[in-house]
Amino acid sequence: MIAWTDHLLIMPVVLPLVTGTVMLLIDERRHGLKAAINIGAIIALTGTGLALLGLANAPPTEPTATQVGVYRLGDWPVPFGIVLVVDRLAALMLVMTSVLALASVVFSLARWHRAGAHFHSLFQFLLVGLNGAFLTGDLFNLFVFFELLLAASYGLMLHGSGTARVQAGLHYIAVNLAGSLLFLIGVSLLYAVAGTLNMADLATRIPLIPASDRMLLEVGAAALGIAFLVKAGMWPLGFWLPSAYSVATPPVAAIFAILSKVGVYAVLRLSLLLFSEGDTNLAPFGQQWLLYGGMATIAFGAIGVLAAQDTARLAGFAVLISSGTVLAAIGTGHPGVTASALFYLISSTLAISAFFLLVELIERGRGPGADILAVTLEVFGEEGEVDVEAVEEVGIATPVTLAVLGLSFIGCALVLAGLPPLSGFIAKFALLTALLSTPGAEAVVSPASWALLALLIVSGLATLIAMSRAGMRVFWIPLERAVPQVRLVELAPIAALLLACAVLTVRAEPILQYVQATARSVHNPHTYVRGVLATPSEQSAPRGGDS
Amino acid sequence: MEIILALGIGVLAGSGVWLLLRPRTFQVIIGLTLLSYAVNLFIFAMGRLRTGAPAILEVDRSGDLTHYADPLPQALILTAIVISFATTALFLVVLLVARGLTGTDHVDGAERES
Structure with missing residues (x-):
């Protein structure tokens, strides 16, 4: 690597931090300027993310080269200083974050960014936290970035x-x-037992921990896991999620779609990093919990989707289904399943984000309470009245905006339910195939895999039923409504996100190869550990064998 | 000393959890504060309890952990204190806004009908 690419690694943290701080100094009334700075910074971030993705994915030029990029803050030797690490998984999450961020900021330009103070600054601080959490190689630093993104998200949650x-x-x-x-509590317990907070160093030390301390270690890891699963919204820790996401302003909800994935990311990274190195009797720690907890989350999400009274809540429960699917797939512990789950994660996060944006547009033309009416309509049997109005509607051309909104709605529904031709189908198909063909000692598919398989199909069906019911009520039944006033700048991000899903479908093969390589390297963290620990410091001599 | 610290953490955490589950927003915020005190003490304990041991290297002694207290947990606590202070202040603002908007200090924004 040459010098400037080395410093590229800190960009995703420093750039939004500087941008957000500078925007604090600009007068709140100059929305246009702030928006321009914000969008410019996010475009630069997307470029950085793509460059890092290219670096992480490039085949090593020499056999000894490691595939992880390591950035030592302050150039302290590795286990003592804080490091930022980029590998395939981190680069993938970085690119996804900036794409979603771009879509939601562009959407907010229509009106939402004026709904409260410091929207753009908070947005950039949220990006600092997200990018830092994906990049950091230090456990306590992960906590700091988590707090940063949470603090920004509290502000954004209350925006409006x-x-x-x-x-x-x-x-x-x-x-x-x-x-x-x-x-x-989890971090300090791990520190007490292992004596380090560097993730790679932890991975090498955990197998050496005496059996008497193993109990403490597992308690610490469990506390840490619960903290991440609260963010990921695993049942029974995720009751807060649908209500919070459904009332947040649409651009905020769209970027929050990746917030729950931070928890999933941390679980994926840490459970495989800390508990798969060497020692086999530690390997299955917590995996059963992930598998069954994930399955319970899918079931809860599916029931919630069917029961949701308004479209925003429906989207909130779709987040739960998505989280649950990825968690359960991680719980199976097979690289093939994890790879498909990563593909599913990309496609479902994009679609959920688009759906959160879309919900606000289709709600705009409807009076308050129309949602409840739409759902309870068939219960009260007001069919006759509807028929009369339907007859009057015949011959009136559907306005163009409604048609575009309807098409976007169908697109979201197809991806979320996992129907062809969009990427949701490929994701689900890959997931099901991987579940059926997991290589292992036993040739038969385990009952848990069958249960997960059934749940995946049932949850797709539930999503389809709920989405088509909501779609019919919103678009086909002429309740008293005006055609929503929608601007191009609001339609463009939704179209772009769905287009990204279409690209995922067309270019599925290279992307699947990428996620498979990602899953392999995540399941075999030796490269990661060696890459981080072997990075020589420029000033000091390589450290001796004190591990 | 261990027993005093352990009891202190236990009492703080216990009261914190109990208050966190109470229905009034003010009780919740006090509960969170007590819990964060308990956690900070807990981190401190994870660096092993020492009396009279400095956390900074001295010139005439060897840099060996038998002479010094582990400085890392102390640095962690400093960070944790700052962060929990800031988020608690933010939570206090939200609490006041919620009180103003709903006219009640119940966490659900409405009194339960009895």
Whole structure:
């Protein structure tokens, strides 16, 4: 690697931090300028993310080269200083974050960014936290970035104010503060047992821990896991999620779609890094919990989707299904399943984000309470009245905006339910194939895999039923409504996100190869550990064998 | 000393959890504060309890952990204190706004009908 690419690694943290701080100094009334700076910074971030992705994915030029990029803050030798590490998984999450960020900021330009103070600064600080959490190679640093992104997300959650948001925000903050305290307990227990906070160093030390301390270690790892799973929204820790996400302003909800994935990312990275090196009797630690907890989350999400009374809540429960699917897939512990789960994660996060944006547009033309009416319509049997109006509607051309909104809705539904031709189908198909063909000692598929398989199909069906019901009520039944006033700048991000899903479908093969390589390297963390620990410091001599 | 610290952490955490589960927002915030005190003490304990041991290297002694207290947990606590202070302040603001908007200090924004 040459010099400037080395410093590229810190860009995703420094750039939004500087941008956000500079924007604090600009007068709140100059929305245009702030928006321009924000979008420019995010485009630069996307470029950085793509460059890092290219670096992480490039085949090593020489046999000894490692495939992880390591950045030592302050150039301290590795186990003592804080490091940032980029590998395939981190680069993938970085690119996805900036794509979602771009979509939600562009969407907010229509009106939402003026709904409260410091929207753009908070947004950039959220990106600092997200990117830092994906890049960091130090456990306590992960805590700091988590707090940073949570603090920004508290501000964004309350953006736009209003009773519903403050009420849901109150619960959101309380739950996450309690989760952060658990995080601290987990971190300090791990430190007490292993004596280090560097993730790679932890991975080498954990197999050496005496059996008498193993109990403490597992308690620490469990506390840490619970803290991450609260963020990921695993049942029974995820009750706060649908209500918080559904009342947040649409651009905020769209970027929050990746917030729950931070928890999933941390679980994936740490459970495989800390508990797969060498020692086999530690390997299955917590995996059963992930598998069954993930399955319970899918079931809860599917029921919630069917029961949701309005479209925003429906989207909130779709987040739960998505989280649950990825968690359960991680719980199976096979690289093939993890690879498909990563593909599913990309496709479902893009679609959920687009759906959160879309929900606001289709709600705009409807009066308050129309949602409840739409759902209860068939219960009260007001069919006759509808028929009369339907006859009057015949011959009136559907306005173009409604057609575009309808098409986007169908696109979201197809991806979320996992139907062809969009990427959701490929994701689900890859997941099911991987579950059926998991290589292992036993040739037969385990009952848990069958159960997961069934749940995946049932949850797809539930999503399809709920989405088509919502779609029919919104688009086909002429309740008294005006055609929503929609601007191009609001339609463009939704179209772009769905287009990204289409690209995922067309270019599925290289992307699947990428996620498979990602899953392999995540399941075999030797390269990661060696890459981080072997990075020589420029000033000091390579450290001696004190491990 | 161990028993005093352990009891202190236990009492703080216990009262914190109990208050966190109470229905009034003010009780929740006090509960969170007590819990964060307990966690900070807990981190401190994870660096092993020492009396009279400095956390900074001295000139005339060897840099060996038998003479010094582990400085890392102390640095962690400093960070944790700052972060929990900031988030608690933010939570306090949200609490006041919620009180203003809903007219009640119940966490659900409405009194339970009894």
